[in-house]
Amino acid sequence: MRFAFTDEQLAFRDALRDLLTQECPPARVRDAWTNPDGRTGLWPALVEMGVVGLLAPASAGGLDGTEVDLVALLEETGRHAIAEPLVETAAVAIPLLRDAHDPRVADLAHGRIVATVAGRTDEFVVWADSCDLVIASDDSGVRMFARDAVTLEPRPAIDGARRLSWLGTDDTTGEAIGDADAAALVDDRGALGTAAQLLGLTERMIDMTVAYVRDRHQFGVPVGSFQAVKHHLANARLALEFARPLVYRAAVSIATLDPHRSAHVSAGKVQANEAAALAARVALQCHGAIGYTTEYDLHLFMKRAWALARAWGDTTTHRRRVGRAIL
Amino acid sequence: MDLSFTASEEAFRAECRAWLAANVPAEPLPSGDTAAGFAAHLEWERRLFDAGYAVVSWPPEYGGRGASLWEWLVFEEEYYRAGAPQRVTQNGIFLLAPTVFEFGTDEQRARILPAMAAATETWCQGWSEPNAGSDLAGIQSRGVRDDAAGGWRLFGQKTWTTRGAFCDRMFGLFRTDPSAERHRGLTYFLVDLRAPGVTVRPVERLDGDAGFAEVFLDDVFVADRDVLGAPNDGWSVAMATTGSERGLTLRSPGRFLATAARLIELFHSLADGTERAHDDALRDRITQAWIDAEAYRWQTFWTVTRLVDGARSGPEASLVKLFWSELDVRLHELALDLLGPHAELVDGELASWTKGYQFALSGPIYAGTNEIQRNVVAERLLGLPRK
Numbered sequence: 001m002r003f004a005f006t007d008e009q010l011a012f013r014d015a016l017r018d019l020l021t022q023e024c025p026p027a028r029v030r031d032a033w034t035n036p037d038g039r040t041g042l043w044p045a046l047v048e049m050g051v052v053g054l055l056a057p058a059s060a061g062g063l064d065g066t067e068v069d070l071v072a073l074l075e076e077t078g079r080h081a082i083a084e085p086l087v088e089t090a091a092v093a094i095p096l097l098r099d100a101h102d103p104r105v106a107d108l109a110h111g112r113i114v115a116t117v118a119g120r121t122d123e124f125v126v127w128a129d130s131c132d133l134v135i136a137s138d139d140s141g142v143r144m145f146a147r148d149a150v151t152l153e154p155r156p157a158i159d160g161a162r163r164l165s166w167l168g169t170d171d172t173t174g175e176a177i178g179d180a181d182a183a184a185l186v187d188d189r190g191a192l193g194t195a196a197q198l199l200g201l202t203e204r205m206i207d208m209t210v211a212y213v214r215d216r217h218q219f220g221v222p223v224g225s226f227q228a229v230k231h232h233l234a235n236a237r238l239a240l241e242f243a244r245p246l247v248y249r250a251a252v253s254i255a256t257l258d259p260h261r262s263a264h265v266s267a268g269k270v271q272a273n274e275a276a277a278l279a280a281r282v283a284l285q286c287h288g289a290i291g292y293t294t295e296y297d298l299h300l301f302m303k304r305a306w307a308l309a310r311a312w313g314d315t316t317t318h319r320r321r322v323g324r325a326i327l
Numbered sequence: 328m329d330l331s332f333t334a335s336e337e338a339f340r341a342e343c344r345a346w347l348a349a350n351v352p353a354e355p356l357p358s359g360d361t362a363a364g365f366a367a368h369l370e371w372e373r374r375l376f377d378a379g380y381a382v383v384s385w386p387p388e389y390g391g392r393g394a395s396l397w398e399w400l401v402f403e404e405e406y407y408r409a410g411a412p413q414r415v416t417q418n419g420i421f422l423l424a425p426t427v428f429e430f431g432t433d434e435q436r437a438r439i440l441p442a443m444a445a446a447t448e449t450w451c452q453g454w455s456e457p458n459a460g461s462d463l464a465g466i467q468s469r470g471v472r473d474d475a476a477g478g479w480r481l482f483g484q485k486t487w488t489t490r491g492a493f494c495d496r497m498f499g500l501f502r503t504d505p506s507a508e509r510h511r512g513l514t515y516f517l518v519d520l521r522a523p524g525v526t527v528r529p530v531e532r533l534d535g536d537a538g539f540a541e542v543f544l545d546d547v548f549v550a551d552r553d554v555l556g557a558p559n560d561g562w563s564v565a566m567a568t569t570g571s572e573r574g575l576t577l578r579s580p581g582r583f584l585a586t587a588a589r590l591i592e593l594f595h596s597l598a599d600g601t602e603r604a605h606d607d608a609l610r611d612r613i614t615q616a617w618i619d620a621e622a623y624r625w626q627t628f629w630t631v632t633r634l635v636d637g638a639r640s641g642p643e644a645s646l647v648k649l650f651w652s653e654l655d656v657r658l659h660e661l662a663l664d665l666l667g668p669h670a671e672l673v674d675g676e677l678a679s680w681t682k683g684y685q686f687a688l689s690g691p692i693y694a695g696t697n698e699i700q701r702n703v704v705a706e707r708l709l710g711l712p713r714k
Contacts, residue, residue: 001336001397002329003628004636068328210709225712227698230705234649237704241646245625246618252328267618316611323614327591 003245005072013072019045020080026297032083033160037130040083040161043111051077052086053109055095060106062094067189071196071251078200081304083161085127087193087312088117092186093135096142100177104133119187119312124164126311128152135177136169137186142178149173159303188254188265190312195247195265195272201305202240202276205283208298209233213286229286236279243271263325266318273309273318280305330628332401339394340401346378347409355679359415360538365493368415372446382420382444389436390444396631404581408588415490419443419450421576423498426515426567430556439517453485453499453518453542454565460487461699463500464509464562468544470501470516478550479503481516481524484543487693491540492529496520500561513561517553518544534685535673573648573694575631580624583651586658586683587620590665593680597665612661619654626650642707645700652690652697659684 056062093115113132151168213224250268253261357364385391442448459465468483504512524547529537556564
């Protein structure tokens, strides 16, 4: 048993953290709300660094990485709230095309094209208007479409950086890219990816709030010295502590195609959803009115957390999936 | 990441499982927090010791088998999976022993540890006092130097001493330099509860067992060889023990995994074939409790990997204590909800859930209340100001 990232995995994560700290400050996330494509413009840098193509074969320009390598990176992208279809392309589409021996995996890994994906429970697809491929799955299998071959009906979302569209597809224009098992794997990969990003978002909201309550004074003392405030933040930290290991364990279960992987992923997504929801609630309460404005940055992270906690399966969906496996 | 146990760890698991299957008493023992039950549990402890399972992680010279932390966790999983008796030696083997290993002299280790492992000498913890609970540094019981006799004379009162009425010895903190700052001037003593001047009064707990005791000390002599660590350095010695108490040593995941598994069995035995089997709200709560037990298991594996790499347990132990104690309450609340009117009964096979519920309620109080633990998390992990 060795339940820890390797030094190499941590070094890669730290390099990504350095890049995003530099390139993706909150102002850049804020700009994505008004950019035409709703994105942070970081795709070339993520391709260059090897993050996008991590799971692609080396022969297709990738790094032959595993979900365990990827989960640490996705957590970091959550921490910085990047607005890019990274879960959809790097965590879902690339391994899907890799397993289907589809040569377009190289185009994805090299950043020549970008894909977005709707899971079986998703009604909307994100950032589709700036993607080249749209992948949709249902219980019978997975189908892939050129973007122009689908109907996209834009729907404004609470997180202005997540460009959502209602997806209309026509079965005659798509190509079958995977069977029912592949559709299940698509869901597991998408849930794992968003769970990882939720961990990063949770930690970021806690960090922001800790910094704020140390600085903010009322009654002549930092508000962070009040026990009521301390206990809110301790609860958020507690939820994060007991979410992380289940998400990392789910990454191993997908990487090793563990027969119980779906239950493991769902358990991780439940914990990550709940931790992020609690952290968002606590962060807002401890900030007070400043957190209730859009001028302050907290809402960028909070709204992303609300969105991702329901994307790729909400808490009830995943908890019941676990329930069916154990009860 | 490698999430599998090695072949030798799996072999160890199989060995433990087989021994426990053959040896765990078929009928539950009477509560170890009563006089008769304590004696029955000591007999069980001695069987465990004779078979080499009392303290698997200790070095062989002290009665253990030198098991790794991973093997210890495996043993714990199997122990609770088998429904084996509560460990009435726990305050010695899990709380005092780590401190003796760290701070004791060779003479103390050789004298104290083998008798503790063999359950021929049993230990209770003398921390709390009538005026010092969460605020442990506020203790007032004192030790007075007796140079002529080569030791100390203890005066004062300890309280909420678990199994104090049954144990042979007590480890505790006493104020030996009243002029020093409150965290200094404390000394860690090992006290013989049969010594002249000691009076022990059992106190009945919430569940009706005489599991608590008040310990009165009136001019009780303790020789220098029964001081653990340096005189007046007892606070830092004691803090090593609180880490063990809050962290994984006292409450390993095996305990909660087993409770979650028994809860699922209870659900099936009571709900199958009835409408409740399809009650989504109930199923959701049970599922979440099971997920939480799994989360505790994997958080422990994460932590143990770091410990094996040489990290030391720090304030993270407070997160662990918060989680297991509140999980234990949820697991037992769910069981009582399943039992319905039967939850009122204190006899019969299912009454162990009612008893377990009452015990679980002590978890958020002992080893430092959860309010204090949340302060520790906020101040020492998150860096919020103390004042």
